[in-house]
Amino acid sequence: MKKEGSFFEDAQEVAKLIPHGRVSSYGAIAKYLGSAKSARMVGWAMNATKGKEMGVPAHRVVNKQGLLTGKKHFGTPSEMERLLVKEGIEVFEHKIVDFTKVFWDPNSELM
DNA sequence: TGGGTGACCATAG
DNA sequence: ACTATGGCCACCC
Numbered sequence: 162m163k164k165e166g167s168f169f170e171d172a173q174e175v176a177k178l179i180p181h182g183r184v185s186s187y188g189a190i191a192k193y194l195g196s197a198k199s200a201r202m203v204g205w206a207m208n209a210t211k212g213k214e215m216g217v218p219a220h221r222v223v224n225k226q227g228l229l230t231g232k233k234h235f236g237t238p239s240e241m242e243r244l245l246v247k248e249g250i251e252v253f254e255h256k257i258v259d260f261t262k263v264f265w266d267p268n269s270e271l272m
Numbered sequence: 273t274g275g276g277t278g279a280c281c282a283t284a285g
Numbered sequence: 286a287c288t289a290t291g292g293c294c295a296c297c298c
Contacts, residue, residue: 168294187280191293197281198293204279205295224280231279 168194172206173213175267179221182249183265184257186225193267208234220244227260 168191175190187200194203203222210217211234220241224230232241232255242252251258 169296188282191280196293198291199295200280200293201278202280202294205277207279209296219279222279229279234279 168196168199168202169206169209172203173210173217175271176207176210176217176219176222178267178271179218179265180270182263184221184223184227184245184250184260184263185265185267186223188225189264189266189268190222193271204231207231211235218244221248221265223257223260227257227264229255229257 171194172190175185175193179185187203188197190203191197191200207217207219207222208231210219219231220229220235222231229241229245229252232238235241242255245252245257250263257263
């Protein structure tokens with residue numbers, strides 16, 4: 162794959178690569194970047210994209226539990242799950258239903 | 273320059 | 286089962 166040179170930019174790239182109607186996790190992206198422990202930085206990268214470009218579907222990135230932990234960082238918390246539902250993803254109580262089904266792992270799918 | 277923090281994850285007690 | 290702590294990288298004060 163292409164090497165941006167930083168987790169920050171790379172995380173944003175991977176986020177853009179997430180297919181429509183699919184979701185990914187911070188840990189999966191972090192692992193794809195090479196460090197499974199740096200999942201926190203992925204979230205930080207998403208936060209940066211927020212004020213950068215809207216081309217990065219940060220709403221498609223959730224935690225391993227399928228919980229929309231980062232919804233609070235959006236303009237409005239409802240925005241995140243609203244976008245997910247709009248794409249056909251079932252969300253219940255800020256949690257993604259059938260998370261394993263819509264889960265998109267860059268390590269397996271993209272690789 | 274140094275330290276704290278952050279949308280996480282995994283391991284240990 | 287739950288709580289505590291370590292780890293990782295980048296950013297802000």
